[in-house]
Amino acid sequence: QVQLVESGGGLVQAGGSLRLSCAASGRTFNIYAMGWFRQAPGKEREFVAAIRWSRGSTYYADSVKGRFTISRDNAKNTVYLQMNSLKPEDTGVYYCAAAKKLGTLDYSGLYDYWGQGTQVTVSS
DSSP states (O other), rough: EEEEEEEEEEEEEEEOTTEEEEEEEGGGGGOOOEEEEOOOOOOEEEEEEEEEETTOOOOOOTTTTTTEEEEEEEGGGGGEEEEEEEOOOEEEEEEEEESSSSSSOOOOGGOOOOOOOEEEEEOO
16 A cells, blocks of 8 residues: 655646645655646546656646746655646646556546645646
8 A cells, every 4th residue: 555645736827826735644665656637626537746756757738837846855755747837727736646557648637646635726
């Protein structure tokens, strides 16, 4: 089992920045990739960004490219999401997820473990 704990959400004005963190614990040696998803009220959960744990290759949704950066610290078993130039449409609950197997990283069904989520609210 892998446990994921997110932190760093909050309220920020449009144009501002936030950094989310996701600390993984437990059987982290078999993590293949980690990702961030978000869910706005009344909408489905959507992919935001992902990173392959060993290679460090990164993937982004078109809506966040150039504004968000995903990174990881293998020694700390932590993945980060640096969010800049935030927009009101970035508002939602952000979830960290971990996948044990190879697959399409923007597909939520690939992921085996999920955090509890952290709220991000961007005011206009």
